[in-house]
Amino acid sequence: MNAIADPATDAAAIARAALEEAARAARAAATFLARAPRPVKDRALAEAAAALRSRQDEILAANARDLAGAPDLTDAFRDRLTLNPARVEAMARGLEEVAGLPDPVGRVLAEWTRPNGLLIRRVAQPIGVVGMIYESRPNVGADAAAICLKAGSPVILRGGRESLHSAAAIHACIADGLRAAGLPEACVQVAPNTDRAFVGAMLAAAGLIDLIIPRGGKGLVTRVQQESRVPVLSHAEGLCHTYVHEAADPAMARSILANAKMRRTGICGSTETLLIDRAAAAALLPQLVADLRALGCDFRADAAARAILPELKPATEADFSTEWLDAILNIAVVDGVESALGHIRRHGSEHTEAIITQDESAARHFLDGLGSAVGMWNASTQFCDGGEFGFGAEIGIATGRLHARGPVGLEQLCTWRYHVIGTGQIRP
Amino acid sequence: MNAIADPATDAAAIARAALEEAARAARAAATFLARAPRPVKDRALAEAAAALRSRQDEILAANARDLAGAPDLTDAFRDRLTLNPARVEAMARGLEEVAGLPDPVGRVLAEWTRPNGLLIRRVAQPIGVVGMIYESRPNVGADAAAICLKAGSPVILRGGRESLHSAAAIHACIADGLRAAGLPEACVQVAPNTDRAFVGAMLAAAGLIDLIIPRGGKGLVTRVQQESRVPVLSHAEGLCHTYVHEAADPAMARSILANAKMRRTGICGSTETLLIDRAAAAALLPQLVADLRALGCDFRADAAARAILPELKPATEADFSTEWLDAILNIAVVDGVESALGHIRRHGSEHTEAIITQDESAARHFLDGLGSAVGMWNASTQFCDGGEFGFGAEIGIATGRLHARGPVGLEQLCTWRYHVIGTGQIRP
Structure with a gap:
């Protein structure tokens, strides 16, 4: 008592x-x-x-x-x-x-x-x-x-x-x-x-x-x-990555990245980290950064990116695991698809990641290697949305492994049952 | 310390x-x-x-x-x-x-x-x-x-x-x-x-x-x-019910119930409780009980069933919630489909239930009203099995509401992801 x-x-x-x-x-x-x-x-x-x-x-x-x-x-x-x-x-x-x-x-x-x-x-x-x-x-x-x-x-x-x-x-x-x-x-x-x-x-x-x-x-x-x-x-959280592959179309990469990061920075499908292939970085990174800076974006970059653009703020390891939901972009230079997938596995939240490339086999490799709910090829991560998927309405986005992944619409909010229709069958 | x-x-x-x-x-x-x-x-x-x-x-x-x-x-x-x-x-x-x-x-x-x-x-x-x-x-x-x-x-x-x-x-x-x-x-x-x-x-x-x-x-x-x-x-647990509707074919009801209860009593898809419509009980229950008794089955019956067969042991409320996994059958007399569904909701485990009837609209009513993973019409509850469903192998049976229900085979052991394939789309 x-x-x-x-x-x-x-x-x-x-x-x-x-x-x-x-x-x-x-x-x-x-x-x-x-x-x-x-x-x-x-x-x-x-x-x-x-x-x-x-x-x-x-x-x-x-x-x-x-x-x-x-x-x-x-x-x-x-x-x-x-x-x-x-x-x-x-x-x-x-x-x-x-x-x-x-x-x-x-x-x-x-x-x-x-x-x-x-x-x-x-x-x-x-x-x-x-x-x-x-x-x-x-x-x-x-x-x-x-x-x-x-x-x-x-x-x-x-x-x-x-x-x-x-x-x-x-x-x-x-x-x-x-x-x-x-x-x-x-x-x-x-x-x-x-x-x-x-x-x-x-x-x-x-x-x-x-x-x-x-x-x-x-x-x-x-x-x-x-x-x-x-x-x-x-x-x-939606710690989403956009990976610019060495075979990316530069104009497409600029257009998609600007949209993926800056269209709306506060939604879960916005890109937080740019991964860019070493082979493309010297030529393309300055353009990508200039585009985003013009839109008001700030940056946290790894050493390889800062070797190209020394004025960028250095990124800590923790930055790459931070969902900014703001006009801040992490930047890391990677060495091909496996290197990009490795970064995503270490830092991502299995929400949405995109690859920008004209190389179909690289795109397949990337999409097949992801554990994330949504993988995109040549499209903005901001498309991760029930309305954009054609579901008409969504109650949320799921990143777990069971039941439903990605946008949760009416169909994903259902479970199933079996109807077994016989004519008197018995089990032998 | x-x-x-x-x-x-x-x-x-x-x-x-x-x-x-x-x-x-x-x-x-x-x-x-x-x-x-x-x-x-x-x-x-x-x-x-x-x-x-x-x-x-x-x-x-x-x-x-x-x-x-x-x-x-x-x-x-x-x-x-x-x-x-x-x-x-x-x-x-x-x-x-x-x-x-x-x-x-x-x-x-x-x-x-x-x-x-x-x-x-x-x-x-x-x-x-x-x-x-x-x-x-x-x-x-x-x-x-x-x-x-x-x-x-x-x-x-x-x-x-x-x-x-x-x-x-x-x-x-x-x-x-x-x-x-x-x-x-x-x-x-x-x-x-x-x-x-x-x-x-x-x-x-x-x-x-x-x-x-x-x-x-x-x-x-x-x-x-x-x-x-x-x-x-x-x-x-598999507290499965077989419901013999008033429009059941008597021979089919006898054959299915004997299989559903006695083929193997120790598996989760075996029937634990017989529900039988009042309108069919007087004519059919004595036959069903005699068949099962000949196979070694014992019974726990409600008052209405014992009014027809006074020698049956009385069932307690707890018996109807007991998965015997043995040669024991609970028997309850019900008044139509809604009454059967009500009994199942009170006592069932959302595993497998069957209706035996020649009346299609009663069968639809029953199947649509169940919350269970598997509903059967004119078939033995013992068919709830990955092999019998054609899955080739099963790792278990699920009765929860999310992800997979019923037998869990290779397909049910997978989740999904989305691949979104674009040509440079950005979100307006």
């Missing part, structure tokens, strides 16, 4: 009870949602989009309360948290776009007949209950709700504390959509508890939650990866 | 160091094995099979040492541990069969072209380093080694302590095969440490091991599922 109350233990117990109640409601809804026909799911999404538009004033008022409640935010954080009419409209359109995508549930993924006449069919099926853990962008919750709903999996949304009122107002619109379509409201739930312990309860909920998807900074994702007892689809 | 040596901590540290060394060697081999062409892998398997045959005497002598070292085994355990010339020959043939299967690595799983001309290809790729944890059957190690090798993933084998000498002798033959084919010996390693702490070290090795596969009793598998920080493919 312990007579001294422990507030941390109490908070954990309260969070666990709240999570269990939400997860059980989600599990019950899952059985229903897994069998919901496409028009029902699409109607819920369309009605939720309509509610986002008609209840825009409420949403913006809730968002203003969130902003007022957190006066000490950085400008970047404040920008991520802020909603305006254009952003609400973008959320509504996002829901409608998901409604327009094909239903991933029930697709026949493979089918064959055995010599004994058994017909075996592999059929796409919802994963079950998803737990979505994200930070300050309120639209992440709306996007995730739409994708999970269409993929037939109830979701429990746990956004950042700072966006509490915004999340509740958006959730009210999604609940309108669910009710209008006759779907259980437990298909999309907002964490009933803003305590940090609720995240811990989600991560411990093996058997209650089937999949956790974290979206946010490296700190959040790494914590989830390390603590979760529930399977996780995620990427902690 | 703690001056008192703690043997448990020491054992854990030693096991962790041993595991890390093995896993690093496996990781280095993975890069090589992932790119090994099919003939090289097949040669290793064929040479290993030849070595098993030519070194049969050594293997049997090692097995005799294991048996002599463990005099207090149960008969069943002793049988699982025992090798003889027929069992060694079966292992060798198993390796040759895997060599005869198509290479799962490098298959193009999907391919499409985007409006901007990017060609996107989803390509099958090895998972990485596999950790296999099993119990007393020495052949499990040989089978797992063959499947992992063919699927391009190095494996660390951790069998039961009782089979230590047998495992080492079999491993020596596999090492012969690897050497003959020019593959790194670290492609297949036996745990260098028989301490129980080595299993703990494997389960903690996130980032070093990519996938853990446990094969054995519920205790082992449940421990692995609960403790592992590494993704796991497994099933802790």
Whole structure:
């Protein structure tokens, strides 16, 4: 018997009870949602989009309360948290776009007949209950709700504390959509508890939650990866490489590298490190650096690169393992494909790497030698995106080895089951 | 500073160091094995099979040492541990069969072209380093080694302590095969440490091991599922149901149920519970019970079944959640498909369930409503097996929601990556 109350233990117990109640409601809804026909799911999404538009004033008022409640935010954080009419409209359109995508549930993924006449069919099926853990962008919750709903999996949304009122107002619109379509409201739930312990309860909920998807900074994702007892689809970082091979077309290399590094420096598919073949470096590196410098980029270069351009700042070993998410490019000179692959294995995050070359056999060698989720040949690493892949929507990017790799869209959010159809067969 | 040596901590540290060394060697081999062409892998398997045959005497002598070292085994355990010339020959043939299967690595799983001309290809790729944890059957190690090798993933084998000498002798033959084919010996390693702490070290090795596969009793598998920080493919039990619908063909129901329960009672796909529609029970249940009783089966029945056959033993609620793996059948009377699905959700293990019916819409309803990895219509649950599915070989059965479900063969032991092939595209 312990007579001294422990507030941390109490908070954990309260969070666990709240999570269990939400997860059980989600599990019950899952059985229903897994069998919901496409028009029902699409109607819920369309009605939720309509509610986002008609209840825009409420949403913006809730968002203003969130902003007022957190006066000490950085400008970047404040920008991520802020909603305006254009952003609400973008959320509504996002829901409608998901409604327009094909239903991933029930697709026949493979089918064959055995010599004994058994017909075996592999059929796409919802994963079950998803737990979505994200930070300050309120639209992440709306996007995730739409994708999970269409993929037939109830979701429990746990956004950042700072966006509490915004999340509740958006959730009210999604609940309108669910009710209008006759779907259980437990298909999309907002964490009933803003305590940090609720995240811990989600991560411990093996058997209650089937999949956790974290979206946010490296700190959040790494914590989830390390603590979760529930399977996780995620990427902690995108330490992407662009490798300029000696047989690269120089104009193509300049165009792709500038895009891969500088189009948007803050996304996970942006290039952090340029690898360049020694044979190409003397002629090409000065041009590549001049292009990027004109766009505002800074550099961290190894000794061989600095032998060509001594004004570049020296790179430490740690720099090559740093995801800058900023206008900074690491540069290393390498000696061919194996040398580039070796650098990527030491420093990369198995996200996306590109080779620029006109030599097909070098490109094959590079692509086959990568362990990364995505390998590109003569294209910008910034193409690693569900929309650019044609998935229509994505809930995240995965760099683990199991289930799904690369952009995670509706199809990747499904699992499968087998239907075995016989005529009375028994096993000999 | 703690001056008192703690043997448990020491054992854990030693096991962790041993595991890390093995896993690093496996990781280095993975890069090589992932790119090994099919003939090289097949040669290793064929040479290993030849070595098993030519070194049969050594293997049997090692097995005799294991048996002599463990005099207090149960008969069943002793049988699982025992090798003889027929069992060694079966292992060798198993390796040759895997060599005869198509290479799962490098298959193009999907391919499409985007409006901007990017060609996107989803390509099958090895998972990485596999950790296999099993119990007393020495052949499990040989089978797992063959499947992992063919699927391009190095494996660390951790069998039961009782089979230590047998495992080492079999491993020596596999090492012969690897050497003959020019593959790194670290492609297949036996745990260098028989301490129980080595299993703990494997389960903690996130980032070093990519996938853990446990094969054995519920205790082992449940421990692995609960403790592992590494993704796991497994099933802790197969609590399979056969549901005899009111529109079942009586002769087919009798034939299938007898096979599903009694063909082999100790495998995970054997039926543990008969669900029978109230409308069919009075006429059919006496026949079904008489058939099974003649085969030596005993019963645990609910009140409605005992109203028809009062001599049946009553079932407790716990019985319906018990995987007997024996000649015992639970019997529950249900009221239609939803009632059967409800029973399965409460008591099942999401492994394999069958419906026997001539009514197609009832069968669809049942199959669509299941969460289980495998749903069967008019076939025996004992067909849940990689060989019966046409996979040629299986490393286990998975009942989780992610990656692979049902029998895990060569294809399911692969992950994928994307190849994105451009002509200089940059992202707008």
